[in-house]
Amino acid sequence: QVQLVESGGGLVLAGGSLRLSCVASGRTFRMFAMAWFRQGLGKEREFVASISRSGASTITADSVKGRFTLSRDSAKNTAYLQMNDLKSEDTAVYYCAAGQSFANTDAPSYSDWGQGTQVTVSS
Numbered sequence: 001q002v003q004l005v006e007s008g009g010g011l012v013l014a015g016g017s018l019r020l021s022c023v024a025s026g027r028t029f030r031m032f033a034m035a036w037f038r039q040g041l042g043k044e045r046e047f048v049a050s051i052s053r054s055g056a057s058t059i060t061a062d063s064v065k066g067r068f069t070l071s072r073d074s075a076k077n078t079a080y081l082q083m084n085d086l087k088s089e090d091t092a093v094y095y096c097a098a099g100q101s102f103a104n105t106d107a108p109s110y111s112d113w114g115q116g117t118q119v120t121v122s123s
Contacts, residue, residue: 002027002112004096009117012086016121020081022096022114030054033102034072034079035110038092038119045095049081050102057102064090088123 008020022034035050049060049070058070069082079096094117097110104110 002029002032002098004098004112004114006094006096006114006117009094009119011120011122014087014121014123016086017082017084018086018119020083020094020096020117020119022079022081024077024079024098029072029077030074032098032112033100033104034070035097035099035102035104036070036079036081036094037097037107037110038090038094039116040089040092043092045107047105047107048094050105051079052102059102059105061105083119086119086121088121091119091121093118 002024003026005023036048037045038048039045047061051058051070055072067085072079096114098112099110
């Protein structure tokens with residue numbers, strides 16, 4: 001197992017930016033693909049982005065493509081989600097997850113999860 005702790009959420013005006021961080025501990029960070037999901041109030045958890053173990057490949061959901069970028073720093077055991085041009089529909093709790101393959105975009109494919117960080121975009 002790997003323990004994940006997210007940070008960086010908050011309140012931001014529409015059009016603004018935030019960078020979320022996910023620090024991993026407990027197992028070798030490079031062993032895992034990483035992903036971000038989000039869940040809005042009353043909505044199902046949805047895939048946002050994933051990144052391969054090496055960091056060379058990423059998948060981004062159409063709803064955030066061109067605005068959100070996922071990266072990772074193995075030296076810091078940290079995955080980042082840079083969010084630009086935020087919109088009110090991006091308001092959600094954002095969760096970091098670890099799994100075996102970045103090609104998986106469904107939540108059940110990820111075995112370890114953080115506690116989530118709230119992102120609120122005000123228009």
